[in-house]
Amino acid sequence: MNKWSTIGVSLLLSFGAMAGFQSCSPKTESGTFEAGKGTFLLNGEPFVVKAAELHYPRIPRAYWEHRIKQCKALGMNTICLYVFWNFHEEKPGEFDFTGQKDLAEFCRLCQKNDMYVILRPGPYVCAEWEMGGLPWWLLKKKDIRLREDDPYFLERVAIFEKEVANQVAGLTIQKGGPIIMVQVENEYGSYGESKEYVAKIRDIVRGNFGDVTLFQCDWASNFQLNALDDLVWTMNFGTGANIDEQFAPLKKVRPDSPLMCSEFWSGWFDKWGANHETRAADDMIAGIDEMLSKGISFSLYMTHGGTNWGHWAGANSPGFAPDVTSYDYDAPISESGKITPKYEKLRETLAKYMDGKKQAKVPDDIPTISVPAFEFTEVAPLFANLPEPKSDDTIRTMEEYDQGFGSILYRTTLPKIDRSATLTVTEAHDYAQIFIDGKYIGKLDRRNGEKQLDIPACAEGAQLDILVEAMGRINFGRAIKDFKGITEKVELKNGGRTTELKGWKVYNLEDRYEGYKGLKFEPLKSVKDAQGQRVPGCYRATFHVEKPGDTFLNFETWGKGLVYVNGYGIGRIWEIGPQQTLYMPGCWLKEGENEILVFDIVGPKEARTEGLEEPILNQLLVNKPLTHRNEGEELRLAGETPVLSGSFKAGNGWQEMKFGKPVSGRYVCIEALNAQDGKDLACIAEMYLLDENGERLSREPWIVKYADSEDVSQVNRSADKIFDLQESTYWSTETGSAYPHAVVIDLGAKHTLTAIQYLPRMESNVPGGIKDFKVYVKEGNFNY
Numbered sequence: 001m002n003k004w005s006t007i008g009v010s011l012l013l014s015f016g017a018m019a020g021f022q023s024c025s026p027k028t029e030s031g032t033f034e035a036g037k038g039t040f041l042l043n044g045e046p047f048v049v050k051a052a053e054l055h056y057p058r059i060p061r062a063y064w065e066h067r068i069k070q071c072k073a074l075g076m077n078t079i080c081l082y083v084f085w086n087f088h089e090e091k092p093g094e095f096d097f098t099g100q101k102d103l104a105e106f107c108r109l110c111q112k113n114d115m116y117v118i119l120r121p122g123p124y125v126c127a128e129w130e131m132g133g134l135p136w137w138l139l140k141k142k143d144i145r146l147r148e149d150d151p152y153f154l155e156r157v158a159i160f161e162k163e164v165a166n167q168v169a170g171l172t173i174q175k176g177g178p179i180i181m182v183q184v185e186n187e188y189g190s191y192g193e194s195k196e197y198v199a200k201i202r203d204i205v206r207g208n209f210g211d212v213t214l215f216q217c218d219w220a221s222n223f224q225l226n227a228l229d230d231l232v233w234t235m236n237f238g239t240g241a242n243i244d245e246q247f248a249p250l251k252k253v254r255p256d257s258p259l260m261c262s263e264f265w266s267g268w269f270d271k272w273g274a275n276h277e278t279r280a281a282d283d284m285i286a287g288i289d290e291m292l293s294k295g296i297s298f299s300l301y302m303t304h305g306g307t308n309w310g311h312w313a314g315a316n317s318p319g320f321a322p323d324v325t326s327y328d329y330d331a332p333i334s335e336s337g338k339i340t341p342k343y344e345k346l347r348e349t350l351a352k353y354m355d356g357k358k359q360a361k362v363p364d365d366i367p368t369i370s371v372p373a374f375e376f377t378e379v380a381p382l383f384a385n386l387p388e389p390k391s392d393d394t395i396r397t398m399e400e401y402d403q404g405f406g407s408i409l410y411r412t413t414l415p416k417i418d419r420s421a422t423l424t425v426t427e428a429h430d431y432a433q434i435f436i437d438g439k440y441i442g443k444l445d446r447r448n449g450e451k452q453l454d455i456p457a458c459a460e461g462a463q464l465d466i467l468v469e470a471m472g473r474i475n476f477g478r479a480i481k482d483f484k485g486i487t488e489k490v491e492l493k494n495g496g497r498t499t500e501l502k503g504w505k506v507y508n509l510e511d512r513y514e515g516y517k518g519l520k521f522e523p524l525k526s527v528k529d530a531q532g533q534r535v536p537g538c539y540r541a542t543f544h545v546e547k548p549g550d551t552f553l554n555f556e557t558w559g560k561g562l563v564y565v566n567g568y569g570i571g572r573i574w575e576i577g578p579q580q581t582l583y584m585p586g587c588w589l590k591e592g593e594n595e596i597l598v599f600d601i602v603g604p605k606e607a608r609t610e611g612l613e614e615p616i617l618n619q620l621l622v623n624k625p626l627t628h629r630n631e632g633e634e635l636r637l638a639g640e641t642p643v644l645s646g647s648f649k650a651g652n653g654w655q656e657m658k659f660g661k662p663v664s665g666r667y668v669c670i671e672a673l674n675a676q677d678g679k680d681l682a683c684i685a686e687m688y689l690l691d692e693n694g695e696r697l698s699r700e701p702w703i704v705k706y707a708d709s710e711d712v713s714q715v716n717r718s719a720d721k722i723f724d725l726q727e728s729t730y731w732s733t734e735t736g737s738a739y740p741h742a743v744v745i746d747l748g749a750k751h752t753l754t755a756i757q758y759l760p761r762m763e764s765n766v767p768g769g770i771k772d773f774k775v776y777v778k779e780g781n782f783n784y
Contacts, residue, residue: 031173033180037256051078051299056106058306062587073362075350079110080118080299082125086135095163104167111178120183123157128269128323131473136404149197165208172212181213189222198226217262220246238265238728239284241762245652260297267330271321274716276578276618278330281342292353305329310569311405314475318700320446322471324579325571369549371611376541380519389505398485406511407469408485416460421494429484435465534603548589551611552581559602580616626712628704636783642774650676658755665777666750671742673772682741683768685730686759687722692752699723701748709733719743
């Protein structure tokens with residue numbers, strides 16, 4: 001039985017109207033929605049879309065209607081939602097639209113509450129979701145070209161979109177349903193340039209949905225790369241952006257088009273090992289107020305974020321930055337459905353734009369409970385519970401073993417090592433632990449680019465274990481083709497000789513509740529590690545609940561892994577933070593005893609937990625600093641010759657400055673000398689370098705080697721934001737830190753460079769906009 005569909009009827013009834021489990025019949029009158037001159041037209045009348053972004057997979061089904069009602073009470077008139085392909089087709093050809101995955105029922109609940117729907121069926125959605133919504137099994141065809149004119153990819157897209165249409169094509173407004181618009185692809189300009197590919201996705205969607213209004217979204221800087229003449233064009237941008245500046249390019253080419261911000265970012269997502277992200281409520285509200293005062297439609301991404309249950313959290317790129325379980329997003333409605341001060345301020349503003357109607361009543365919060373601390377009593381040690389191995393001479397990825405999620409153990413024997421040797425793993429995706437004869441030697445963390453580890457002397461035949469945990473696949477940029485496990489090879493440099501290790505036994509440890517539950521458990525007190533190290537394995541306990549309610553299970557004393565309660569995967573844990581608790585919905589708890597399983601690949605410091613009434617989302621415990629400057633380190637540019645000295649223009653938007661002649665090097669320093677407004681602050685939203693052909697270099701291998709100042713005290717404004725593919729995030733120096741400011745970037749290899757492209761912050765008046773600057777390029781690193 002699908003674990004998402006096992007909610008008991010009696011428990012759902014206890015939550016009353018919130019449950020929304022009953023079928024809701026759509027209205028039968030047909031209608032129209034289209035782009036008119038300067039406005040959308042709903043049944044022929046001007047209509048401003050006020051949309052709240054919600055994702056039904058991130059909300060327990062029992063709470064769907066509660067969240068929809070909260071959005072309506074804000075003063076919204078529409079729900080905007082993604083359809084996650086990999087959530088509905090976990091295996092090729094096996095589709096599931098039942099229970100937690102009942103897309104049509106969610107749309108009917110929207111209509112029941114007089115809310116329209118904007119459907120975004122991908123196939124790619126980003127959304128900080130595993131592989132951007134694409135199914136992992138596509139990677140079993142290693143040469144596949146994702147999001148391109150690849151015959152196999154398009155064949156699978158067509159099959160999926162037909163299945164989505166089978167569920168909800170009958171719920172378009174033309175057929176009496178709530179769906180007023182359907183999106184074609186998603187922010188494709190951030191991935192590539194191919195109107196041919198986007199047109200094929202358009203044709204697939206149109207062939208399934210008929211005459212519903214279709215639209216595509218992108219950023220103001222790139223929307224024309226893939227814009228199709230017969231689609232509505234919308235812009236995506238975040239809190240604090242200069243509204244007029246964002247729509248200026250669209251108004252220039254389509255002066256009569258209705259304007260819509262299809263993603264107005266209310267906050268931001270969190271990554272493991274970085275601060276919890278927040279955005280000011282006043283900035284968000286000012287943008288919405290301005291748009292509505294000008295008749296501009298919007299969708300607030302997110303109005304309620306919810307939770308990346310189980311293994312569904314993705315990872316950002318360039319580099320590898322896995323997302324936490326919580327998708328709170330600093331949204332107006334918290335992860336657990338609580339009304340926030342941001343919600344209350346936004347509701348007050350939206351009250352001005354109700355066309356004489358009264359806002360709906362805000363539904364009551366769902367009760368929250370605490371759970372007394374309890375100890376775990378049983379454990380199934382990982383190394384004592386390995387499945388039957390497979391044998392391979394060379395390394396293969398998880399996908400080649402038909403494994404999508406979880407961990408994988410690679411085992412072989414070592415030659416004699418007299419003193420020490422260096423182990424190189426190319427590459428471990430994503431977190432590898434190295435053991436020799438059962439003793440923990442060290443780890444390789446993909447986030448930090450770690451690929452090598454020194455290992456001690458050992459006898460010939462010593463057992464080498466490499467335990468690799470796969471985290472979320474990258475969900476943004478070209479790196480979404482993200483294989484898991486060890487992706488290439490393992491080499492040993494021993495006594496001056498480098499050899500590739502062969503002869504592997506491979507143990508597939510899939511992330512499945514049934515697999516964890518079927519392990520051989522022992523009393524915890526009987527399991528002691530002979531070498532005094534933490535014990536990886538699956539830990540089990542039960543805890544008692546008098547009356548179910550929402551709670552936050554505390555994992556501060558645990559290592560790294562995944563948690564199941566009553567069979568529900570409630571998410572990942574990792575001691576580094578910032579998230580230390582997992583949201584536990586009351587609708588998934590039972591009155592009386594509840595089972596909890598924690599699969600911890602590191603092992604806990606203390607096998608205990610408790611249920612708190614408030615989450616812990618901003619407790620960071622990392623050894624590596626968030627900044628890119630060692631203590632006492634100072635860049636020395638004396639004697640260096642800049643390849644470019646110039647001045648940027650004031651104002652928003654991209655600027656390009658060409659070098660006098662092509663230059664070659666691996667390390668690039670941009671030195672900011674002063675600001676446009678004469679203040680101390682320096683900021684850069686995005687930066688590119690152009691090669692000898694005038695093309696943008698790939699920024700996937702870029703690493704920040706040095707930054708003299710980075711503001712990471714409250715939010716993440718570190719220098720790597722210069723190349724994170726997100727125009728709304730930015731590097732910022734600390735307030736009061738005096739010019740000049742400098743950032744040094746390692747490009748990963750030597751390149752010939754001809755120009756730099758610079759994007760300042762998106763806000764009006766461009767805070768931190770750089771005026772005079774210098775660029776330096778060297779083959780070797782700079783002096784410090």
